[in-house]
Amino acid sequence: MAVTLPEPVRVSPLIKTCRWTALGLGIWWGTKRYAALKAEEDEIRAYNAKMKPIWDAEKAAKAAASNREQMIYLAKESGTPIPEGF
Amino acid sequence: MAALVKKLPGLIATAKEVGTPKLMTFWKYAKVELAPPSPADIPVAIGDLSTKIANAQKQSFRKWTVNQAVVNTVVGLEVACWFFIGECIGKGSLGGYQV
Numbered sequence: 001m002a003v004t005l006p007e008p009v010r011v012s013p014l015i016k017t018c019r020w021t022a023l024g025l026g027i028w029w030g031t032k033r034y035a036a037l038k039a040e041e042d043e044i045r046a047y048n049a050k051m052k053p054i055w056d057a058e059k060a061a062k063a064a065a066s067n068r069e070q071m072i073y074l075a076k077e078s079g080t081p082i083p084e085g086f
Numbered sequence: 087m088a089a090l091v092k093k094l095p096g097l098i099a100t101a102k103e104v105g106t107p108k109l110m111t112f113w114k115y116a117k118v119e120l121a122p123p124s125p126a127d128i129p130v131a132i133g134d135l136s137t138k139i140a141n142a143q144k145q146s147f148r149k150w151t152v153n154q155a156v157v158n159t160v161v162g163l164e165v166a167c168w169f170f171i172g173e174c175i176g177k178g179s180l181g182g183y184q185v
Contacts, residue, residue: 008115013128014134016121017128017131020122022165022168022169025169026170028176030178041185
């Protein structure tokens with residue numbers, strides 16, 4: 001360490017106050033926004049979790065219906081007899 | 087892995103040796119330059135602030151040299167960056183709100 005470092009700069013009180021006020025405001029703003037966004041996201045997650053079984057059931061019913069249609073079509077085309085109550 | 091664990095105390099001692107003077111230098115500057123305002127500083131700061139607002143109102147910034155303008159802009163940007171650092175601390179993550 002051959003270089004001699006300069007003296008530390010005396011910072012003006014206004015700049016010091018502004019900096020640390022900005023830091024405090026930033027921390028407050030960050031926590032506030034985080035809480036708000038988390039609440040929203042939790043709501044969305046809860047809604048999706050609630051609707052998932054309903055949506056799954058709907059999808060399964062649709063898939064079963066379309067499957068049945070396709071099987072009937074295939075049976076007609078291939079001349080296979082369709083069992084009762086299919 | 088075992089070799090690394092054996093070397094660990096030696097490594098820590100070396101790190102302390104090398105790091106301590108650098109930390110002391112950093113601390114020497116941080117104590118003066120990064121310190122929060124003392125209670126005596128705050129009335130001075132408020133007085134300064136009203137002067138600056140008065141200057142802004144009578145638009146004396148039009149008489150700034152380019153050097154002054156650049157320096158003042160950079161200082162303003164630095165203060166703004168402290169806000170963003172505070173926001174990162176408050177939201178608990180460096181990039182984005184991890185909800």
